[in-house]
Amino acid sequence: MLRKIILSVLGVALILGAFLVANYLIANKHKPKPVVPKVVKTVLVQNVQNTTVPLVIAANGNLVAKERVELYSEVQGIFQRGSKLFKPGQKFNRGETLIRLDASEYYASVQSAKSDLYNSIAAIMPDLRLDFPEVYQKWQTYLNSFDLNKTTPKLPEISAEKENYFITGRGIVSAYYNVKNLEQRLGKYRISAPFNGILTEALVTEGSLVRSGQKLGEFINPSVYEMEVAISKSFADVLKEGEAVRLTSLDNLKDYQGKVSRINGSIDATTQTITVYIEVEHEDLKEGMYLEAQLDAEKVENAIEVDRNLLLDSEEIYVIKDSLLDVISVKPVHFSDEKVVLKDVPNGTLILKKPVPGAYAGMHVKAANTSEIPEAVQ
Structure with a gap:
């Protein structure tokens, strides 16, 4: 009997709980959903x-001296010490001696050849006086101006055919050109500066033996530089020589004013670009510096x-x-x-x-x- 009462109470409780849950769900079914605020970005x-x-083309490259000379020796000799050291960073003015090789032995052979030429001309003077008196005086004047310690003067102009046969037959002309050839080679024992510049590379030192064809160093003009840049071929018809270019150093953010000095006439088949050379002058610039260029191409x-x-x-x-x-x-x-x-x-x-x-x-x-x-x- 007690068991039936307990089961009846549990049944009533379950029915009542289900009724309450159902009413709660029905009451919340129509509750409005929360509105999410709309975010508007500023x-x-x-x-x-x-x-x-204006279209500006950006390019970059390294500076290279516009005037550069690679020094090579065409003769052999001992490198003699000069008035200035042959060292990197040494400055030379135009015409100053960069390198001087010992030419004493070769100089003696040149003097010997000049002496032979002088003697050959002196030997024909009596014959010229007798057979060609009209040309005797100009050859005498030539002999009087002949100085073994100076450059051999040019031979007198030969005007007559007989005079030409006579002078040539005595070997005077061939001896003269042989002397001039030796003098030209003697001048190669001294290399002078072609312009005001600075030595950037020195591969020999004083007292060393220099051989023919040996590279001695490099000499540049540090006042004018060029930068080679590659530009798309589409700008080949708008870039012009002389146009101003702004160059910027990425290290110190300094600006320099340059100009387009040359434009290559051919297009690189691999990269389809043209090479443009930009010239720039400034005392702060050094060879090898990396700069960025801004070129004005055209206007859109x-x-x-x-x-x-x-x-x-x-x-x-x-x-x-x-x-x-x-x-x-x-x-x-x-x-x-x-x-x-x-x-x-x-x-x-x-x-x-x-x-x-x-x-x-x-x-x-x-x-x-x-x-x-x-x-x-x-």
Whole structure:
């Protein structure tokens, strides 16, 4: 009997609990869902005004001295000490002796050949007096001006045919040119500075034996430099010699003014680029310095310049219409490291000034600088 009472009470309790749960669920079925507040991002915008945009080509390279001489020896001899040391960094003025080799032995052979020439001419003087009295005086004058310690003077001009046969038959002309050849070679024992400059490389020292064909060093003019840069072939018809170029040192951020000195006439078949040479002068510059060049190529009419990260892969940019983001197609005409030049963007269009993370077409935004927003858009 007690068992039946307990079961009856539990049954009533279960029915009552189910009734209460059902009423609770029914009461909460029509409760309104919480409203998620809509987030509107604030963005920087700009009002498009198409203008003429100059295209600037960025390039870089290392400076090389425009005037450079590699020193080689054409003769053999002992390197003699000069008035200045033959060391890197040593400065020389135009005409000063860079290198002097011992030429005493060779100098003696030159003097011997000059003496033989003098004797050969002196030997024919009696015959000239008898057979060619009209030319005797000019040859006598030549002998009187002949100085073994100076450069051999040019032979008198031979005017008559008989005189030519007579002089040539005595070996005078061949002896003269033999002497001049020896004198030319004697001059190669001394190498002088072709311009005011500085020695950048020295491969020999005083007292060492220098052999024919041996490289001795390098000599440059440190006042004028050139930089070789590679430019896309598409700019081959717009770059001109003499155009100003702004050069920037990446180390100290200094600017230097240069100009286009030469443009290669051929295009590199591998890279499809042309080589442009930029000339620059400044006392702070050194050979081997790395500089960045900014070349003015051409001007693009009715275009704008924006950050590259504003251009989408689909060649579109975001615009703002009625506080919503939208996209329009554009035509990029030139890319630089950070900027891109665009065409086909109507004047008055409101575009982003800085990229917006997570942006999409239809996104609600708020312009930060509302003063630039046209009334029609507001």
